[in-house]
Amino acid sequence: MPAEPDRTRPDACPGAIAVHQAADGGLARVRVPGGTLTNAQLRALTDASADLGDGSLELTSRANIQIRALAAGAEVELASRLWGAGLLPSLSHERVRNIIASPLGDDQHLVDEVDRALCAEPELAALPGRFLVTVDDGRGDVSGLGADIGLHADALLLAGKDTGLRVANPVEAVITAAREFQRIRGDAWRLAEVPDGAERITAKLTGPPDAAQRITTELGEPPNSTQATNTRPSRIEIKPASTHPIGRFGDRTVAAVPLGRLTRTQALKLCDVAPWVRLTPWRSVVIPAVETDLVTDPDSPWHGVTACAGRPGCAKALADVRADATAWVTTRKDRIPVHWSGCDRRCGKPAGHVVEMIATGDGYRRSE
Numbered sequence: 032m033p034a035e036p037d038r039t040r041p042d043a044c045p046g047a048i049a050v051h052q053a054a055d056g057g058l059a060r061v062r063v064p065g066g067t068l069t070n071a072q073l074r075a076l077t078d079a080s081a082d083l084g085d086g087s088l089e090l091t092s093r094a095n096i097q098i099r100a101l102a103a104g105a106e107v108e109l110a111s112r113l114w115g116a117g118l119l120p121s122l123s124h125e126r127v128r129n130i131i132a133s134p135l136g137d138d139q140h141l142v143d144e145v146d147r148a149l150c151a152e153p154e155l156a157a158l159p160g161r162f163l164v165t166v167d168d169g170r171g172d173v174s175g176l177g178a179d180i181g182l183h184a185d186a187l188l189l190a191g192k193d194t195g196l197r198v199a200n201p202v203e204a205v206i207t208a209a210r211e212f213q214r215i216r217g218d219a220w221r222l223a224e225v226p227d228g229a230e231r232i233t234a235k236l237t238g239p240p241d242a243a244q245r246i247t248t249e250l251g252e253p254p255n256s257t258q259a260t261n262t263r264p265s266r267i268e269i270k271p272a273s274t275h276p277i278g279r280f281g282d283r284t285v286a287a288v289p290l291g292r293l294t295r296t297q298a299l300k301l302c303d304v305a306p307w308v309r310l311t312p313w314r315s316v317v318i319p320a321v322e323t324d325l326v327t328d329p330d331s332p333w334h335g336v337t338a339c340a341g342r343p344g345c346a347k348a349l350a351d352v353r354a355d356a357t358a359w360v361t362t363r364k365d366r367i368p369v370h371w372s373g374c375d376r377r378c379g380k381p382a383g384h385v386v387e388m389i390a391t392g393d394g395y396r397r398s399e
Contacts, residue, residue: 042220044160045097046126047113050106054346055085057101059109061118064130065142065166066094066310066317073308075116077298083109088298089340090291092379093163094131094310099344121150126160131176134311135280136168141182144202155209159220162212164205175271176312176382179222180208186267187236189229190222193267196236204236211235273368273383274335275313278327279320286325287315289333290353291379297325313337313381332360335368339378341390348373350390359388371395 045051085100181188291314341352
C-alpha cells in the first residue's frame with residue numbers, strides 16, 4: 032500500500048508558473064478546463080515544448096497538459112506564451128482550475144462559466160492544486176473520478192457521491208461548495224479527507240431543515256415545502272471507469288495517445304487537420320471525425336495502458352516504465368486496463384479497477 036500522504040506540508044502540485052523540478056528539468060502543468068484546446072492553443076503548446084522543453088506534450092489523468100525538461104527560468108517565457116494563447120487567464124488561480132467535462136458532451140460553456148466564477152473569488156486561489164470539479168452531462172463518465180465537487184446533469188456531487196441536491200444554479204452551487212470546503216478543510220487537500228465534509232457542505236447549501244424556501248431554491252423544485260422535502264429523486268449510483276471508449280462516435284473520433292505522450296509530430300498532424308481538440312482524463316483526445324494516426328481501434332493492445340513518467344524523468348522512479356510498458360504491449364494477451372508505476376506513489380493511476388505494475392527495483396509487483 033502507498034504511504035499515507037503528508038498533509039502538514041504545503042501542497043506542491045505543479046502549475047504553469049510554479050513548476051516542479053524533476054530529474055529531467057522543470058515540469059510545468061497547464062490546466063485546460065474542460066480539456067478543450069483550439070487549434071491555435073494546441074500549436075502554441077506544441078511550439079513551446081519544442082522551444083523550451085523536450086518537444087512532447089504529456090496528457091494527464093485530469094485532462095491537462097504537462098511540458099517537461101524546462102531549463103531553469105524557462106517558465107517565465109512559457110507563462111508569457113500561455114498568456115498570449117489564452118491558456119493562463121489568472122496568475123493567482125492557475126493551479127486550481129481543475130475542471131473535467133464529459134469528453135463527448137457539449138458542456139464547455141458551463142465549464143467556462145465555472146472557471147470564470149472560480150477565478151473571480153480571491154479566497155479560492157488558496158484551494159489545493161488537487162482540488163477537482165467535474166461537469167458530467169449525465170453520461171456518468173467523469174462523475175466516477177471522485178471529484179471534490181461534481182455536477183451530474185442537475186445533481187450535485189460532493190466527494191464523488193450524490194448529495195441528493197438538484198441545483199437550479201450549478202455555477203453558484205459549485206462556488207458556494209468550494210468556499211465552504213476552503214473554510215473547513217484545515218490541512219486537507221481533498222474533500223474526502225475532511226471528517227463529515229460532504230455532509231457539512233450539504234447542510235450549508237440547504238440550511239436548517241425548516242428552511243423550505245432555501246431548499247426549493249437550491250433544488251429548483253416547486254415552491255411547496257412538502258414537495259421540496261419529500262420528492263427528492265433517488266441517489267445516482269456513481270461507478271468509476273478506468274477506461275473510455277475509443278473509435279468513431281457520430282461526427283467525432285476518440286483516439287488514444289499511447290502512454291499519454293503526444294509527440295511533436297503527432298501534435299503537428301492534429302494541428303493540420305483538427306480545428307479543436309478535447310483532452311480526456313483517460314489520456315485520449317476527442318477530435319472531429321478526421322483521419323489520424325493515433326489509436327482508434329478499440330482492439331488495439333495500447334487501449335487501456337497507462338504509465339507514469341518513470342526514469343529518467345522522475346528521480347523517485349525505480350524503472351523506465353514507459354520502455355517496459357512498450358515492450359510488454361507487444362505480447363499483451365488481454366484487454367484489462369493496466370497502469371505502470373515507477374514507485375509506490377503510483378502517480379497517474381486511473382480511477383476504477385485497473386491492474387497495476389509497480390516497479391520494485393528488481394522487477395515489478397502486480398497489484399489488482
